[in-house]
Amino acid sequence: MAASGTRVFENPGLWRTMARRPAVLIALAVFVLILLSAVFASQLAPADPARMSVRARLIPPAPNI
Secondary structure (H helix, E strand, O other): OOOOOOOOOOOOHHHHHHHHOHHHHHHHHHHHHHHHHHHOHHHHOOOOHHHOOHHHHOOOOOOOO
16 A cells, blocks of 8 residues: 555656557557447447347348349
8 A cells, every 4th residue: 555645656757658669559459449339339239139039030131022
């Protein structure tokens, strides 16, 4: 635990060093992508999977005439 009045990250170059590493940037991008897909999940997949009709799911595709 840090003493009162001290910062946990005393090294200001830590963020600069992490930003130079490609693995850190890729991991951050993946994390942000997962976070955004969780936040906007209802807009990405608006259909409720629990309301799917089993009978309609088993019907083969038909050509539009």
